[in-house]
Amino acid sequence: MQKFFLAIASTTTTFTLFLTLRTFAILSPQPPALQVAQQPNCKDPQTQLEINTCAGIEYRNADQKLNQVYQKLLLRLPASRKQKLILAQRAWITFRDANCEFERSQFEGGTMAPAAKAGCLANLTKTRTAQIEKYLEASTL
Structure with a gap:
């Protein structure tokens, strides 16, 4: 019982x-449905998280610019050259990704790994953008 x-x-x-x-x-x-996180200070990042976040932002911005310039160039090329550019760009992306993965591996398992990879991606993407901008300038002559 x-x-x-x-x-x-x-x-x-x-x-x-x-x-x-x-x-x-x-x-x-109830909390708001969508909360905006504080933007990192990319002019002077103070933590590894901010460094990683800012490196990712820098890469996304560089990639966006590359895609804009690439699309402009595609519009100006004759069909025979478009296919060659597309093939070259695909090969370059494969190279870029493999190369940056190699650079990231130096920091395998560490908190710096994301920033190392994103920084590499941003730098190579900016270099490629400059190359494509030169092709774009030559196509207008």
């Missing part, structure tokens, strides 16, 4: 706790 009362008391306590938490959750103000 004592076990029966203990089981009922336990169930009642659990149910009461559940109702209290549910009521609290319903009455509590």
Whole structure:
């Protein structure tokens, strides 16, 4: 009989706790659906997380510019040269990714690895953008 009362008391306590938490959750103000994280200070990053984040941002920006210049060049080339550029660009991407993976491997397992890879990707992408900009300038002459 004592076990029966203990089981009922336990169930009642659990149910009461559940109702209290549910009521609290319903009455509590809900956080906004979307919260914007603080932007990193890429002019003077202070933590490894900021360095990694800023390196990633730098790469994304460089990649976006490369794609814009690449698309402009594609529009100006005759069909016979477009295919050659596409082939060259695919080979370059394969090289870039493999080369930057190699650079990242120097820091395997460390917190610097993401920044090393993103920095490499950004640098090679900027160099490739400059090459394509020269092709673009030559195509307008």
